[in-house]
Amino acid sequence: MKRQLTSLLVLSALFIYTPGISAAPLDNDASSSMVSVGIATKIDLNIASIEELQTLPGVGISKAKAIIAYRQDVGPFLEVAQITEVKGIGEKMLSKLQGYVVVKD
Secondary structure, eight states: OHHHHHHHHHHHHHHHHSTTOOSSOOOOOTTOSEEEETTEEEEETTTOOHHHHTTSTTOOHHHHHHHHHHHHHHOSOSSGGGGGGSTTOOHHHHHHHTTTEEOOO
16 A cells, blocks of 8 residues: 555656646646746645645655644745755755745745
């Protein structure tokens, strides 16, 4: 079961981040946590759901919950690098996430 869930998450991440593959066009309005940047799609740290955060490399349920808790306690992220203030996320994780996340203005 755990292997199937992991495979599903990997496939979901590939589907989201593979250029040229899309189930529907993205509209970058304020209600969408997915932002199209060039040919890649990035997740907005300030509005992403727990499920969307879990599609990021190295982010499981506990880190996704910590990111959301940080947003609720501290407020919105002002820049991507601020994610290192979340418990369990350091510089190494930041470098993994750089190409996958964004903070909208």
